[in-house]
Amino acid sequence: MKLAFELETYKSEIKPTWCPGCGDYAVLNALQHALTELQLEPWNVLIVSGIGCSSNLPHFLSTYGFHAIHGRAVAVAEGAELANPDLHVIVTGGDGDGYGIGLGHFIHAMRRNLDLTYIVMNNEIYGLTTGQASPTSEMGMKTKSTPIVGVIENPIDPIALALSAGATYVARAFSGDVKQMSELVARGIEHHGFSLIDALSPCVTYNKINTYDFFRKRVYDLNKEGHDPGDLKAAFLKALEWPVMQRDRIPLGLFYRNDKLPTYEDLEPAYKKGNPVTQRLGVEDADEILNEFL
């Protein structure tokens, strides 16, 4: 069957500027596959990113994009989604952007259960600023900003955070498995509600610890081990497995999915008047509004 939109359709003319071997190539590839599988019209997709190596991603796609300031991609995306709920709004960025400087927006967007898909390219390091500790850097990790005793604070556990904040689709993928990542991203975009895909995406230049090899030795598919994504309690236990409880086994796959909860958009009263971008402007019943001031 001839597809309306081939994989190539979603590529822009700009070639990615990432280092050879960067995990972000796999994420871009997975996202393109997911868009192709879902056959989304490129003009109805808006990719919003922050700042960081991974946040350059929208430029490499043929959809609409908004390359925002550092840490605010989620907030910009929320505004776009609220203003035009018919768009497919996807947020992409790094761990510094989402779990560090932008953490507040991340948590609040999840508790709103807005219909957004958030792909965090998590490399456990700051790459574009040339190698400082990130909020997901492991304890003890020596970086440019932690050169003496290494990191002395606990890493964020984004999966557990997402589960507690109210995200309704929570998954972890790895750049070493594009097939699984594409599947997780596609289902996340389809999901009616907030989806988080924490994408383990090795930085080949600045993170010599959390390498492809490091992950390959440790990752496993939690769904193949019988985890039920409908079970929130079990999802929490799986979420805590890494990096909170141990560092030998890293679960990948879908931790949690709940399609029964209403999204923010389902409950927003303004949409009774239609999509805000297509509403006619101007007020017809000025008297009714003004009477309260008489």
Place this chain on the structure above:
Amino acid sequence: MSPHEIVFRVGGAAGDGVSSTAESFAKMCARSGLHVWTYSSYQSVIRGGHVWTQVRGSPEPVLSHGTEPNVLVCLNQQTMDVHQGEVPEGGAVVYDSDLVKPDPAKVRKGARLLGLPLRKLAQTITPNGIVRNTVALGAAVRLYDMDFAQVEAAFKDIWGDKKPEVVEQNVRAAKLGAGEVEKAGGSLRFGIPFSHEPRYLMTGNEAVALGALAAGVRFHAQYPMTPASSILHWMAAHGPAHGVVVKQVEDELAAMNMAVGAGHTGVRSMVATSGGGFSLMVEAIGQAGMTETPLVAVLVQRGGPSTGLPTKTEQGDLNLALGAGQGDWPRGILAPRNTKECFDLTAKAFNLAEIYQTPILVMSDLYLGEGFRTVDRPDFNVPIVRGMVAADGGVAAGRYQRYAYTDSGVSPRAFPGMKGYQYTAATDEHMENGDLISDVLAGLPEFVEERRKMHEKRMRKLEGLRKDMPPPELWGSPNADLTLLHWGSTWGPAHEAILQVEEKQGLHVNSLEFPSLFPFHAEETLRILKEVKRTLAIEANYTGQFSRLLRAETGYKPDFSFLKYDGEPFTGREIAERILEVVA
């Protein structure tokens, strides 16, 4: 002071119902056909402290909340202690005789002392005496010879059909108060003519919200902050019925960034805040400038710096607004002088934001934002001009360049959802099509030039914007001995002072005022300043931020200044005194 006007002041502790009493009273005045102007002096506390509100009502247009109250209601002792000496001869001091004692040495001669058992009277209606303030309100209504029917009507407006028993209790309470006045000498016999042609009464913040609604705002994001919160309250209650998505957000960073996201999709988008919140918005408003995203930011100033004086007024955020954001980006700053302009200029801001695809700030302050004033009926038929959009401009899809170089600096917009116009907006420096210059191209000779051209394209928008911003206005007699220079809410007290010195001292003073502050109308301002004699700049901040802007833009230095930074609004009287000082 004209005896033919109402200057009603009620004071008590927070939680005594001072502001609701004053608000009801202001509404009764407006419905009785008076021009109304209110000012609330309150504190950042929910219970206790000392709060008071003054309501001025006059058959003639008013320009400030006035000075000496001709009826003062003291719901607690502190109000008596602080205000008892201010009531002039012929006025009345109403107080709860069981709780409050006047100091006869401090009360002025000829002011009537009217101690009423407010609480006991209130307790005959509800055991908790909650309608105590309404008893006092009824007394004031009688003292001013107002039509009692307005009392009932106002209460019905406030509580509506939902709580008929509350309306009934309050009407009875007010009647008790009026009856007590009757027993104690009757009204003050001011002879105020009431036309009973109701006037619209609203705050500057409400006028901003109405102006935004008239202009077609469809996204409003805000974090609560005094004195801007009532914009959020009005929008949250009324916006959704008109299709406006109103979002209370986690912080002002989210407010501004969401507004940018919404503006990017093509809706009319706004935020409102005060100085602290605006400080948090600074990085993101620069993002709007860089991505050429229209939005309207309302900045209702309060006393700074830092947390400052949350419930007091100031004009100390002009430097912040002028300098918000790293680097240069084109912005417009409008500064409404009165309630009508809060409506008009907010509506205009949306057009300017979309025509020039850049943020427009609307700066007011607590005095203007929170004060109730009567206004003529706002005209909701405001022009709505959406600016250039790609499909309208005949740009072929597929060859679309979002940031195409143009003479005006304005490039046709495209919105997500428009087929074939896909592009990525970037906060990094970019080329005409939105692709980055910053990463692998910056510094290459061709792109050094490209960066210069793109920066100039954006900044070029200021030239058109300046022409569309309201110009400075010279108000008053053409050949004046002194010209006042001011902006924003100082308008009312400044005009009042000018009229006062003209009437009492026969002085000719006029005023040059600035409904827009940036881009600055330098040529026009200089042309006017060449014709005036001496100038007195009046501003509610320590450093004379406006004078500095004026000097930077024109080289002109005002002869005198009157700077106030105690948190209280200017009064006509103190401006008049300063005028007399400088012309002496």
